[in-house]
Amino acid sequence: xxxxxxxxxxxxxxxxxxxxxxxxxxxxxxxxxxxxxxxxxxxxxxxxxxxxxxxxxxxxxxxxxxxxxxxxxxxxxxxxxxxxxxxxxxxxxxxxxxxxxxxxxxxxxxxxxxxxxxxxxxxxxxxxxxxxxxxxxxxxxxxxxxxxxxxxxxxxxxxxxxxxxxxxxxxxxxxxxxxxxxxxxxxxxxxxxxxxxxxxxxxxxxxxxxxxxxxxxxxxxxxxxxxxxxxxxxxxxxxxxxxxxxxxxxxxxxxxxxxxxxxxxxxxxxxxxxxxxxxxxxxxxxxxxxxxxxxxxxxxxxxxxxxxxxxxxxxxxxxxxxxxxxxxxxxxxxxxxxxxxxxxxxxxxxxxxxxxxxxx
Amino acid sequence: xxxxxxxxxxxxxxxxxxxxxxxxxxxxxxxxxxxxxxxxxxxxxxxxxxxxxxxxxxxxxxxxxxxxxxxxxxxxxxxxxxxxxxxxxxxxxxxxxxxxxxxxxxxxxxxxxxxxxxxxxxxxxxxxxxxxxxxxxxxxxxxxxxxxxxxxxxxxxxxxxxxxxxxxxxxxxxxxxxxxxxxxxxxxxxxxxxxxxxxxxxxxxxxxxxxxxxxxxxxxxxxxxxxxxxxxxxxxxxxxxxxxxxxxxxxxxxxxxxxxxxxxxxxxxxxxxxxxxxxxxxxxxxxxxxxxxxxxxxxxxxxxxxxxxxxxxxxxxxxxxxxxxxxxxxxxxxxxxxxxxxxxxxxxxxxxxxxxxxxxxxxxxxxxxxxxxxxxxxxxxxxxxxxxxxxxxxxxxxxxxxxxxxxxxxxxxxxxxxxxxxxxxxxxxxxxxxxxxxxxxxxxxxxxxxxxxxxxxxxxxxxxxxxxxxxxxxxxxxxxxxxxxxxxxxxxxxxxxxxx
Numbered sequence: 120x121x122x123x124x125x126x127x128x129x130x131x132x133x134x135x136x137x138x139x140x141x142x143x144x145x146x147x148x149x150x151x152x153x154x155x156x157x158x159x160x161x162x163x164x165x166x167x168x169x170x171x172x173x174x175x176x177x178x179x180x181x182x183x184x185x186x187x188x189x190x191x192x193x194x195x196x197x198x199x200x201x202x203x204x205x206x207x208x209x210x211x212x213x214x215x216x217x218x219x220x221x222x223x224x225x226x227x228x229x230x231x232x233x234x235x236x237x238x239x240x241x242x243x244x245x246x247x248x249x250x251x252x253x254x255x256x257x258x259x260x261x262x263x264x265x266x267x268x269x270x271x272x273x274x275x276x277x278x279x280x281x282x283x284x285x286x287x288x289x290x291x292x293x294x295x296x297x298x299x300x301x302x303x304x305x306x307x308x309x310x311x312x313x314x315x316x317x318x319x320x321x322x323x324x325x326x327x328x329x330x331x332x333x334x335x336x337x338x339x340x341x342x343x344x345x346x347x348x349x350x351x352x353x354x355x356x357x358x359x360x361x362x363x364x365x366x367x368x369x370x371x372x373x374x375x376x377x378x379x380x381x382x383x384x385x386x387x388x389x390x391x392x393x394x395x396x397x398x399x400x401x402x403x404x405x406x407x408x409x410x411x412x413x414x415x416x417x418x419x420x421x422x423x424x425x426x427x428x429x430x431x432x433x434x435x436x437x438x439x440x441x442x443x444x445x446x447x448x449x450x451x452x453x454x455x456x457x458x459x460x461x462x463x464x465x466x467x468x469x470x471x472x473x474x475x476x477x478x479x
Numbered sequence: 480x481x482x483x484x485x486x487x488x489x490x491x492x493x494x495x496x497x498x499x500x501x502x503x504x505x506x507x508x509x510x511x512x513x514x515x516x517x518x519x520x521x522x523x524x525x526x527x528x529x530x531x532x533x534x535x536x537x538x539x540x541x542x543x544x545x546x547x548x549x550x551x552x553x554x555x556x557x558x559x560x561x562x563x564x565x566x567x568x569x570x571x572x573x574x575x576x577x578x579x580x581x582x583x584x585x586x587x588x589x590x591x592x593x594x595x596x597x598x599x600x601x602x603x604x605x606x607x608x609x610x611x612x613x614x615x616x617x618x619x620x621x622x623x624x625x626x627x628x629x630x631x632x633x634x635x636x637x638x639x640x641x642x643x644x645x646x647x648x649x650x651x652x653x654x655x656x657x658x659x660x661x662x663x664x665x666x667x668x669x670x671x672x673x674x675x676x677x678x679x680x681x682x683x684x685x686x687x688x689x690x691x692x693x694x695x696x697x698x699x700x701x702x703x704x705x706x707x708x709x710x711x712x713x714x715x716x717x718x719x720x721x722x723x724x725x726x727x728x729x730x731x732x733x734x735x736x737x738x739x740x741x742x743x744x745x746x747x748x749x750x751x752x753x754x755x756x757x758x759x760x761x762x763x764x765x766x767x768x769x770x771x772x773x774x775x776x777x778x779x780x781x782x783x784x785x786x787x788x789x790x791x792x793x794x795x796x797x798x799x800x801x802x803x804x805x806x807x808x809x810x811x812x813x814x815x816x817x818x819x820x821x822x823x824x825x826x827x828x829x830x831x832x833x834x835x836x837x838x839x840x841x842x843x844x845x846x847x848x849x850x851x852x853x854x855x856x857x858x859x860x861x862x863x864x865x866x867x868x869x870x871x872x873x874x875x876x877x878x879x880x881x882x883x884x885x886x887x888x889x890x891x892x893x894x895x896x897x898x899x900x901x902x903x904x905x906x907x908x909x910x911x912x913x914x915x916x917x918x919x920x921x922x923x924x925x926x927x928x929x930x931x932x933x934x935x936x937x938x939x940x941x942x943x944x945x946x947x948x949x950x951x952x953x954x955x956x957x958x959x960x961x962x963x964x965x966x967x968x969x970x971x972x973x974x975x976x977x978x979x
Contacts, residue, residue: 125551127550127551128532339842339843339845340841340842340843341838341841341842341843342841343843344828344831344838344843347824348821348824348832351817351821351822351823351824352817352818352821352822352823354812354814354817354818355817355818355819355820355821355832357780357800358778358780358800358810358812358818358819358832358833359800359801359832359833360779360799360800360801360802360804360835362799470550
């Protein structure tokens, strides 16, 4: 028997599917999630309610959502710049950690008497840290034509080990009972809180500013146009005279700096010190966010909130229902899987056909 | 006799426009039928319906008297229908043999290569099965497409402008092949704009205009003029007569050489060439002989080159494309999709590609680019829904008019054109050629690379032939025959020709 459904190429890509595909993927993810709860012996409705609804029921819940969305927005809008130009930076996680190291390093210099002016210095250092980390990838690609996919990914593990080495060595808190972590940052070196009584800090505003700036850049500015042309038609970019090398460096430095800022804010915001597990995989989740958001800053903001919800929902499912927190990763994976599946419908249409018996 | 293919009332709409309006057509076994029409007349859509790429909204298709529903190219091939597309459908990173293997039942590559070579020899289509497609020129790619279609031993073969990249001698052989296929009972549907070819090789001709079948005529009883009138619905525009002034040398090329660059696909061997103000220089040759490299080097897309390119007295061999544009040099590439235009972007966005002023100061001036796109659509008669339409939505000829218009409107002082009218219908081709002649009259120096000899003979003041990265001596078109040019295309030109 052959499959009763086949895919036939469309004459033209379906425009409406561009945006309905992510929505369809979200719905399918929720359905698969419900099935997953049922298989684990939970009431699916109750499970989804804990996972998706309870985080939104309180003011604190919303602030936590914004807190988690912040690094995702920062990383994903930067990745969108890369992906639009066909620069496959998948090492935002490493750039985020490098930013956390650089920003955290400046924060560790703060004393009891330090002024608030150290905050911009921390953010600047974090941006530079992330940008330097991304620059390694850019240089290797530019100089030796090394695959940026492999290099940026492998640099993630280098960054993680560098951080682990620092917090177990030079930066280890002498009063930390031997735990691999730095001392707590002085209060002057902590990100200022935006909403009293919550953990939501100015990083949230910064993320929105970054999304807005990048929207402006991609939609209105010459560099955004060049990135788009280079991504869609490299030959046309050469014809127009856009420098591939310049665009490669630009895309990687911008996304590296933004991921670095995300790391610096995470370290000096909610975490408050450097630990080996500073990021629960924000840099990788941001890849999914960038694609679910259609590489568009506005779409990315919405997708970031959804992904943040998965993070918080996973924690709640663990504490309330006793389910493993790996559920967050499962939901993320499901979403990407369904998105990729739904995206085929942009270029193909399903065709129902009568089952055909294949003769032996 | 039962027709091999019979269409009854085939209708296809794309949104507002009717691409095919109740078309009925029969093709008998062993018959060669031409489908003639201007760009946008609905020829390609009709062929795609037969090949299962596009589903008709209404109508019936019969093959050998049996009604069929062709819902995919695979189904079409199972029914014995094969097609050679105008835009190639090949995987760049695979070899030629692997590309052919993809459409066929599993078979060891070695035996497939052998069959391929056998077929290639029979039809004089010179190819190397082990070469990767990205190393092939446009002409070579088309040969692969034709071979691929022939590999399935089709009963109905559809060819969408198959001759546009072949040498005159190879066209003769292809036509011999088609006639042999017809004798063997294979039906052939042949799309072409070249009226002489249609008269030479086809038995009947179906003329489409605005999506309707306006006439089906016995080709051999028609003249080119009557066919053209049927197609356009009026007398074709005439070519403006041109006199040939000669002026100062504005583009001087000396010792152009790319043989040092190992990764280059096409090598240039110490080329020299002068182009004067108010002159059209034509370069003939089968594509894949270095024309692409020459254009890339002259336009500034490839900077890694030895030798000298002197533009208005300044050395530009290592100046990038925007720098050369600033000096008045403009370039119209051969490939419209993805090179001359970004298919996914709108016309107004595509205007920005080569208008550096619209990107000055870091911001894109979309208001002015929209205005400019509107002007280009109006002035060059581009058929489209408006400046917001994606370049991909235009037919090949209309997109070419837009790209040619974009470069001409910038008032170039030197213009490089690669295949100005490739895949463009007669009306649009005449319009483009007239624009080039007007530009020459205004003092522009024009260098045209083309495989259309008629076009080169019609436009050029001086003519060169390119073969294996070398340039023949220049001649005036009136002083050499088409047959001689055909011979020169194989590199067999005399060492000494009376200098022009």
